Amino acid sequence: MRLAINIDHIATLRNARGGKEPDPIEGAKICEEAGAEGIVCHLREDRRHIKDEDVYLLRRTVRTKLDLEMAATDEIVAIALEVKPDLVTFVPERRQELTTEGGLDVQAGKQRLQDVIKTFHQQNIAVSLFVDPVSAQIEASKEIAADFIEIHTGEYADATTERDQRTQLARVQKAARLAKSFGLGVNAGHGLNYLNIVPVIAIQEIDEVSIGHAVISRALVVGLDRAVREMGELVQGR
Ligand code: PXP
Numbered sequence: 294m295r296l297a298i299n300i301d302h303i304a305t306l307r308n309a310r311g312g313k314e315p316d317p318i319e320g321a322k323i324c325e326e327a328g329a330e331g332i333v334c335h336l337r338e339d340r341r342h343i344k345d346e347d348v349y350l351l352r353r354t355v356r357t358k359l360d361l362e363m364a365a366t367d368e369i370v371a372i373a374l375e376v377k378p379d380l381v382t383f384v385p386e387r388r389q390e391l392t393t394e395g396g397l398d399v400q401a402g403k404q405r406l407q408d409v410i411k412t413f414h415q416q417n418i419a420v421s422l423f424v425d426p427v428s429a430q431i432e433a434s435k436e437i438a439a440d441f442i443e444i445h446t447g448e449y450a451d452a453t454t455e456r457d458q459r460t461q462l463a464r465v466q467k468a469a470r471l472a473k474s475f476g477l478g479v480n481a482g483h484g485l486n487y488l489n490i491v492p493v494i495a496i497q498e499i500d501e502v503s504i505g506h507a508v509i510s511r512a513l514v515v516g517l518d519r520a521v522r523e524m525g526e527l528v529q530g531r
Contacts, residue, residue: 294494297331297360298324299482299505304334304342317343318350325357331379333503335362336369338386345372352376360421360503365402365409374416381413382421382443382480396425396445399433407437414438421480426468434477441478443503444468446493450484462492469498487511 303320307313321332332355334343351359361378363369364386373381383406385397399406399422410420421441424430425448434442449461465481472479482503485493493502 294499295330295501296328297333297358297480297482297501297503298329298508299333299335299362299503300324300509301335301342301505302509304344304347308342317347318354321351321355325355329357331358331360331501331503333360333362333382333505335384336372338364338366338369348372348376348378352378362423365405370409370412373418374412377416377418380419380421380441382423382441383409384423395447396427396430397422399424399430399437403433403437406439410438419478421478424468426464428468428471431468431472431475431477434472435475439477441480441500442468442472443480443482444472444499445483446481446485447483449493450486450489458489465493466496466498469496473498 298321300317300320303315303317307315307317317334324332332351334348334351336343336345336348348361358380359378360380360382361373361376362382362384363373365383383397385395387394397406406422413420419440421443422434422439423443423445424434425445431442444465446465449458449465452458452461469479469481478501479499480501480503481493481499484506485502485504486507490502490504493499
């Protein structure tokens with residue numbers, strides 16, 4: 294199973310001060326040096342974290358694989374076609390949401406998605422669809438020639454009882470199996486962390502997990518000690 298890291302939150306922190314730090318491009322490089330096999334970023338319509346220039350720079354600097362998450366709007370599609378990421382992942386987008394809330398309704402948006410998938414395929418760019426672990430959505434993804442699906446693991450991650458966690462995990466597993474039986478690549482993500490990842494690793498049909506919040510949060514916790522010591526050395530002359 295491959296690990297791809299979503300670096301959006303580095304940009305969120307940068308944008309809080311409107312400056313250049315922390316730099317998501319440098320963050321992506323550190324992730325790759327640490328063994329990440331892909332870098333994921335989401336260019337949202339409201340540009341709340343990743344900005345256009347980040348995506349262009351990432352295209353030039355990412356050495357592993359660049360996965361651009363995006364809504365299938367004309368504006369973002371045009372940017373993606375210029376940037377040429379290795380993979381585009383279509384997600385539903387609502388302006389008010391804190392993060393992507395649910396999977397795509399592939400059936401409802403079939404015609405539009407089919408058209409944009411064709412456009413990306415003409416440029417040799419692979420396409421993934423972020424879907425809930427629901428058979429009908431996976432079947433629809435296959436029908437419109439997606440290359441990958443990304444299974445939304447949010448409900449699994451949010452499960453509060455062991456029983457519900459088991460039920461949600463079984464849904465993810467079933468979805469992964471079905472997608473694999475169709476010849477689709479299988480990614481998974483949303484809400485995965487250092488604890489709930491463990492049973493997911495056992496699902497052999499999942500090729501890649503995409504993780505952002507948990508890793509960037511942990512980086513702050515494990516990195517804070519060193520950051521304070523370094524500043525202490527400067528300020529206190531230690
Ligand atoms: N996959 C998709 C499609 C997402 O929208 C997100 C959140 O940006 C993630 C994975 C990563 O989720 P998290 O930040 O909870 O790890």
